Amino acid sequence: MVRQIVIIGASAAGIEAAAAARKKDRTAEIILITQEKTAGYSRCGLPFVIAGHIPNFRDLVVYPPAFFQMQKLDLRTQTKVSAINTKDKTLTIQTKENSTQSLPYDTLVIATGAEPFMPSIKGKEKAGIHSLRTLEDGEKIDAAIKAGAQSALIMGAGLIGLELSAGLVERGLKVTVVEMLPQILPQFLDADMAKLIQQHLEEKGITILLNTIVEEFLGETQISAVKANGQVLEADLIISAFGVRASTNLAKEANIPLGETQAIKTNARMETEIKDVYAVGDCAEAPSLITHRPTCAQLGTIAVREGKVAGTNAGGDYSLFNGVLASAVTQLFDIQVANTGLTQTAAQRNRIEVITATVSSKTRASYFPGTKPIKIKLVVEKESKRIIGAQIVGGEEVTQRINSLSFAIQQGMTIQELAKADTAYAPPLCETWEPMILAAEMILMKLR
Structure with missing residues (x-):
């Protein structure tokens, strides 16, 4: 049958x-x-x-x-x-x-x-709130830009909200982002790493308002502005990026x-x-x-x-799904950002005692033309010494580093094993000392 x-x-x-x-x-x-x-x-x-x-x-x-x-x-x-x-x-x-x-x-x-998730905000039933989930959503936002929209207000500073913010700036719009929490990318990065991204976005012209709660959508039947923390924020495009x-x-x-x-x-x-x-x-x-x-x-x-x-x-066969680390990466203007495993904040929320280290380095030999900065944060469980999380912010070569650290976590690698890892070097491609190794050695110093 x-x-x-x-x-x-x-x-x-x-x-x-x-x-x-x-x-x-x-x-x-x-x-x-x-x-x-x-x-x-x-x-x-x-x-x-x-x-x-x-x-x-x-x-x-x-x-x-x-x-x-x-x-x-x-x-x-x-x-x-x-x-x-x-x-x-x-x-x-x-x-x-x-x-x-x-x-x-x-x-x-x-x-x-x-x-798309919309909190219980006064006036949310009014027309004019965009989101970005489907092809049709994207076409509507694009049509609004082509029709002359010059400013955008994005509610939410997660990955989609910030990717869209960067895209709208590149299309010539003036962009404001409002976020109710005290940092951007709250599910993705710790506050110290998120600050680097925020500074980069602000340098590109994005206005970021943290600790800001959207209270009401203003307008008759069509939304023309948002009231947040008592302040009226007007924009041609109002976009919900509260999450899904x-x-x-x-x-x-x-x-x-x-x-x-x-x-x-x-x-x-x-x-x-x-x-x-x-x-x-x-x-x-x-x-x-x-x-x-x-x-x-x-x-x-x-x-x-x-x-x-x-x-x-x-289909009648047998297969198992082992689980997730939620590894992710994106690019915002000239900067790449990545995460795998738990942030320090998430580890503490799960009552895991951790040691962390953050290292700033270069993506190539410092004397080689075109070298870019890179910053790596490692999160290590104190008792087992196993790596349980990593975050990277850099100008290039972020994806394969976060993938390598994802592999390390999945294999139960300890920080001692990472510190002894054999890595490659060539001036146009990387530094003599791999930044991941430097971060591992810093944690070992803290453990001693």
Whole structure:
């Protein structure tokens, strides 16, 4: 009998699940359902189209229609799943023609992603608040710029908010960022490292208001300004970057249990507590490799890994997902920033006693033309001496260093082992002493 695998969501996690399932079961009927008009595009690239680095939003489509045809995947766009019946193993769907149908499944993968989060702010029901989550969101912001917008107010100083801020400045807009916490990138960096990024952004012309709470959206029916900390802030573009929340309404209504993060609870096979129902990507939780507690990091790299595991299992094979470090990297103007594992703040929040060290160095020999600064912070668990986190801010060569430190954490490397690591050197490529090694030696000095 032909297996029917249905996947709700056709972004990174959902498509990876479909591709993995197809590799394991060549005969299965695999159906992908998405409410969006366009499937298989990179959400991560949206700010960089707005910045002008990528010519067109359509360039973000990673999986063209030919991919789905080649893989024999039944892609249904502009289709909404309104209910899941886990007892009968059916879905209620509304098609683009507005008809309601019942769709059976043998195996279900929930990859519903996440939705922009909006706090309870007075006037939030008014028109004129933009967000950046979908291709259509990006096109609306781009259209506003082309229509003459000259200023932007961005609410939230996380990764998306700051990537978009940099992009809008590059398009010639005057940008203000408001953040309720005392630092930018609060989930990503410790305050000392975040300060370096803030200074860089301010040098580029971005106004950053920390400890600033948005109190009200002003205007009749269309928002024209924001009231924050009693101050009226006007802008042509008002953008919500408060963050996202796991899209779990379908799961909750179907009595599929959520976990402590309020994302869908899963096991190591990415299976929910309901048999033959999996959850992956931004709507699902998975364990931290360090604390072993559930987390929902909502990164594209995690989504595709989870999707591959769930798809393999849905296709009849066996695969496990080990957990996440939430390694991430981005570029803001001329500076690169990266993180893996726990920040010092997160470690303290989890009651882990740590020792840290921060080292400033150069990306090439100091005498070589074009050398750029780089700063590395290591976070080490005091008792075991194991590396549990790292942050890097630099002009270049950040990604592979953070990847190396991610590998070190996953292999349980101690700070003594890192300090003795064999590294390469050439004047146009790096310093004689690798900055990661210098940071490790500084921690060893503190331990002594």
